[in-house]
Amino acid sequence: MLSDIVKGVAAFFAIAVCTTTLCAEELRVTSDFPGGSAQVVQIDQTARRVSIRPAGDPQFGWPCWWYFRLDGIQPGETIRLEVVADQLKRTNGQALSANWALPSRAAMSIDQKQWTQTQPGVRDKDRAVWTAKIDATTAWFAWGPPFVPSDAEALAKRLDKSSPHAKAFTLCRTRAGRVVPALTVTEGGDDDGTRMAVWVQARQHAWESGASWVGRGFVEWLTGDDPRAVQLRKQTVVYFVPIMDIDNTATGNGGKNQRPYDHNRGWFADTQWNAVKAAMQKLQALDQQQRLVAFIDLHNPGANSPRPYFYVAAPSLVSEQQRGHQERFIAASRLEFVEPWPLEKDLPTTGPQYDPLWKRISANWIRQNMRDHVVGMTLETAWNTPHSHPTGYQMIGQRLGLALERYLRTDPRTDESKNQ
Numbered sequence: 134m135l136s137d138i139v140k141g142v143a144a145f146f147a148i149a150v151c152t153t154t155l156c157a158e159e160l161r162v163t164s165d166f167p168g169g170s171a172q173v174v175q176i177d178q179t180a181r182r183v184s185i186r187p188a189g190d191p192q193f194g195w196p197c198w199w200y201f202r203l204d205g206i207q208p209g210e211t212i213r214l215e216v217v218a219d220q221l222k223r224t225n226g227q228a229l230s231a232n233w234a235l236p237s238r239a240a241m242s243i244d245q246k247q248w249t250q251t252q253p254g255v256r257d258k259d260r261a262v263w264t265a266k267i268d269a270t271t272a273w274f275a276w277g278p279p280f281v282p283s284d285a286e287a288l289a290k291r292l293d294k295s296s297p298h299a300k301a302f303t304l305c306r307t308r309a310g311r312v313v314p315a316l317t318v319t320e321g322g323d324d325d326g327t328r329m330a331v332w333v334q335a336r337q338h339a340w341e342s343g344a345s346w347v348g349r350g351f352v353e354w355l356t357g358d359d360p361r362a363v364q365l366r367k368q369t370v371v372y373f374v375p376i377m378d379i380d381n382t383a384t385g386n387g388g389k390n391q392r393p394y395d396h397n398r399g400w401f402a403d404t405q406w407n408a409v410k411a412a413m414q415k416l417q418a419l420d421q422q423q424r425l426v427a428f429i430d431l432h433n434p435g436a437n438s439p440r441p442y443f444y445v446a447a448p449s450l451v452s453e454q455q456r457g458h459q460e461r462f463i464a465a466s467r468l469e470f471v472e473p474w475p476l477e478k479d480l481p482t483t484g485p486q487y488d489p490l491w492k493r494i495s496a497n498w499i500r501q502n503m504r505d506h507v508v509g510m511t512l513e514t515a516w517n518t519p520h521s522h523p524t525g526y527q528m529i530g531q532r533l534g535l536a537l538e539r540y541l542r543t544d545p546r547t548d549e550s551k552n553q
């Protein structure tokens with residue numbers, strides 16, 4: 134009897150204690166999965182506060198990307214998540230702002246599929262703290278919605294299977310032996326091989342995950358039922374590469390400005406990047422066949438850009454014809470990139486002042502080496518806004534598709550002769 138009372142009291146006491154966080158399970162951080170990157174700074178089990186810093190190796194690019202799994206959450210509890218970006222101050226000899234690693238809103242998920250944004254965090258110099266109430270025992274947090282090599286492969290396979298117009302192919306294998314998945318989309322056959330060709334690629338900079346979501350939105354729209362998508366795929370053959378820098382995306386490294394040069398400073402004859410080499414070869418072949426008309430390279434820009442924008446060719450570097458095509462493409466884009474996330478008014482350039490290696494930037498390589506009727510564009514989609522989540526990014530991808538369809542209603546090859 135007495136022992137029953139003791140047991141009852143003990144049980145009551147245990148329940149009472151466990152309603153506080155004192156006997157909550159320990160919070161545990163892991164990042165040993167594809168795309169993961171986090172070095173634990175501190176875990177305060179009582180305050181339920183987790184502090185990490187991005188764990189990328191600076192030789193493989195700016196260490197601004199972070200992505201980790203948190204276990205031991207009591208469903209319904211509020212977690213404080215801190216990211217310390219002190220290592221960004223000096224990376225690869227460059228002074229970098231912590232802004233690159235600290236979005237206003239972090240990306241979070243309880244299943245690694247649906248990604249939402251946290252509420253805006255509280256910033257204090259080189260660190261930021263976000264607060265999230267989580268109704269699960271496990272959650273994932275990241276700089277932005279992740280898109281890893283298996284997502285690229287799954288996207289290519291899924292569309293290959295579900296759409297009669299999409300065909301998956303392997304662009305190449307990387308230096309580390311990983312496959313670079315890609316897709317072509319076209320409708321109705323191209324027996325005489327004269328159709329216009331469009332090339333869209335993302336993630337020359339591995340940490341810019343939003344670019345792959347923009348690309349996914351583009352290609353899903355392109356394989357869908359919108360009559361304008363049907364029109365575009367009947368007129369063109371579209372090539373799409375969801376992730377160019379597969380290796381750094383897989384290992385959770387930043388990629389941007391890696392040593393000795395990154396993918397988007399690697400467009401020259403002896404490039405060490407297999408994806409760039411394979412892309413250059415295909416693009417050159419398409420241009421020799423007088424088929425290539427547009428090349429779009431997808432990126433995420435600096436933290437303070439609120440809207441999407443295109444980098445265009447410096448006025449002094451393009452011919453009259455090239456400038457005309459570029460202006461027509463931008464005008465078509467302005468009609469499609471509407472509220473709530475219109476195109477930025479300004480059109481910056483990537484000329485000699487932008488980067489000493491500007492000639493080796495993909496869009497500039499296109500402008501220098503392809504025929505005058507080819508537009509080469511970099512689309513930068515803002516990542517630090519309330520729209521910068523999968524749905525918002527995919528909307529930008531659809532708009533890119535609409536802009537291409539509008540622009541290509543007139544075949545740019547018909548109003549000029551070849552320039553080389």
Ligand SMILES: [Zn+2]
Binds near residue numbers: 338433
């Ligand atoms: Zn970039």
